[in-house]
Amino acid sequence: MLQDKCGVIGVWNGPDAAHLAYAGLYAIQHRGQEGAGIAVSDGDHIRLHKGQGKVVDVFDADTVKNKLIGNYAIGHTRYSTAGGGAMRNVQPLHAHLAVGEVAIAHNGQLTNAATLQQQLEEHGAIFQTSSDTEVVFHLMATHARTSFMDRLVHAVQQIQGAFSLVLLHRDQVVGVRDPNGFRPLCLGRKEDSYVLASETCALDLMGARFIRDVEPGEIVVISRNGVVSHRFAPPQRSHFCVFELIYFSRPDSLFQDRSILEIRRALGRKLAEECPAQADIVINAPDSSNAAALGYADASGIPYELGLIRNHYIGRTFIEPSQSIRDWRARIKYNPVRHVIEGRSVVLVDDSIVRGTTSRRLIRLLREAGAREVHLRISSPIFAHPCYYGIDTPDYDQLIGHRLRTPDRIGDQLETDSLHYLSHDGLREVMQATANLTSYCDACFTGNYPVPIKFS
Numbered sequence: 001m002l003q004d005k006c007g008v009i010g011v012w013n014g015p016d017a018a019h020l021a022y023a024g025l026y027a028i029q030h031r032g033q034e035g036a037g038i039a040v041s042d043g044d045h046i047r048l049h050k051g052q053g054k055v056v057d058v059f060d061a062d063t064v065k066n067k068l069i070g071n072y073a074i075g076h077t078r079y080s081t082a083g084g085g086a087m088r089n090v091q092p093l094h095a096h097l098a099v100g101e102v103a104i105a106h107n108g109q110l111t112n113a114a115t116l117q118q119q120l121e122e123h124g125a126i127f128q129t130s131s132d133t134e135v136v137f138h139l140m141a142t143h144a145r146t147s148f149m150d151r152l153v154h155a156v157q158q159i160q161g162a163f164s165l166v167l168l169h170r171d172q173v174v175g176v177r178d179p180n181g182f183r184p185l186c187l188g189r190k191e192d193s194y195v196l197a198s199e200t201c202a203l204d205l206m207g208a209r210f211i212r213d214v215e216p217g218e219i220v221v222i223s224r225n226g227v228v229s230h231r232f233a234p235p236q237r238s239h240f241c242v243f244e245l246i247y248f249s250r251p252d253s254l255f256q257d258r259s260i261l262e263i264r265r266a267l268g269r270k271l272a273e274e275c276p277a278q279a280d281i282v283i284n285a286p287d288s289s290n291a292a293a294l295g296y297a298d299a300s301g302i303p304y305e306l307g308l309i310r311n312h313y314i315g316r317t318f319i320e321p322s323q324s325i326r327d328w329r330a331r332i333k334y335n336p337v338r339h340v341i342e343g344r345s346v347v348l349v350d351d352s353i354v355r356g357t358t359s360r361r362l363i364r365l366l367r368e369a370g371a372r373e374v375h376l377r378i379s380s381p382i383f384a385h386p387c388y389y390g391i392d393t394p395d396y397d398q399l400i401g402h403r404l405r406t407p408d409r410i411g412d413q414l415e416t417d418s419l420h421y422l423s424h425d426g427l428r429e430v431m432q433a434t435a436n437l438t439s440y441c442d443a444c445f446t447g448n449y450p451v452p453i454k455f456s
């Protein structure tokens with residue numbers, strides 16, 4: 001299963017900015033569980049609290065109420081994609097520049113960070129972290145004798161790849177989205193406050209209403225002057241990450257004011273149209289494929305059933321009695337509902353297959369629960385290429401879609417009775433019809449990377 005990347009939050013003019021940021025981070029916890037942090041400004045100084053683990057592990061009531069004082073805040077949930085998960089890489093990052101204190105949080109991954117870091121180090125920069133985000137500070141620091149905004153524009157014009165950024169400087173909260181628009185970033189309003197968030201589900205929990213998405217190539221500066229928009233790059237073809245809509249974003253979030261749940265349901269309907277199956281029931285691989293399975297059931301007329309239940313309460317476990325309980329790792333997370341499965345021919349709908357380990361485990365569990373046949377249907381094309389734009393994917397040699405290439409060979413390895421994927425045309429049709437998206441990044445399916453990758 002793929003790991004989500006990071007999530008970011010910004011709050012401007014919230015009397016309880018840290019509380020609002022905390023609520024927002026809770027809503028986007030699915031985007032990163034390795035670390036979390038909040039930076040708060042009172043207009044002069046920035047206070048920062050961050051740590052490793054989930055939001056609930058990092059913050060307590062006293063910290064949020066009594067230590068993070070100020071009306072302006074940014075927050076971050078981290079899943080490490082570049083630089084590893086060490087404490088020094090947990091965001092927001094904070095620096096003292098000539099224009100004052102600045103904090104930054106980043107969702108995405110820079111494709112030219114290594115080259116920029118090398119150039120900056122040759123000119124004397126000393127990096128404190130191994131996070132790609134730190135190059136933004138150094139680029140801002142070395143653009144001497146200019147304003148905060150000039151430095152920021154200079155920096156974001158040098159970096160390439162995927163970046164949705166939030167920054168905090170004095171009484172300003174700033175949002176930036178890369179010219180390709182790989183990762184989402186939206187703007188909302190709550191009474192006299194403005195908020196920025198990776199997903200609209202965070203606005204719901206913060207009690208804010210959606211205003212609009214930050215545009216690709218746009219910087220929004222929120223200050224006493226209101227929301228002021230600056231362009232740092234001309235509009236260009238969108239390369240929004242289509243996998244946000246297939247799998248990553250929460251289904252209760254909106255994409256350009258359209259329901260992600262409905263987009264996924266339409267993918268399931270298209271999948272049923274393209275890849276029918278003779279079966280008694282449709283079940284979902286919990287939980288990200290719930291909507292696609294509902295769509296498959298809608299279009300096929302095969303009844304939808306809850307055949308697999310996911311345990312959401314797994315922390316770190318030290319017991320792994322692999323000898324005494326077969327498939328322990330699968331069973332601790334998923335349990336088949338035997339009376340639903342037994343004697344039935346089952347369509348199992350999932351959104352993607354990455355390594356294939358989870359799919360194989362689920363199929364085995366279903367057979368052990370008495371399934372007569374298991375037909376696997378995937379609501380996206382074959383995932384055959386790693387992502388370099390902020391999603392933690394394994395290398396080529398671990399991607400089953402790259403190793404085995406065809407649905408028949410992959411299906412044989414997973415021990416399915418049949419396996420079919422949604423076509424590229426089917427994906428395009430659904431994205432156009434339901435998300436009004438005609439251009440997007442699909443490099444993990446096609447290998448067509450819209451921004452070149454520079455590894456050193």
Ligand code: SF4
Binds near residue numbers: 182389441442
């Ligand atoms: S490669 Fe795939 S996961 Fe990465 S940004 Fe593109 S569509 Fe999204």
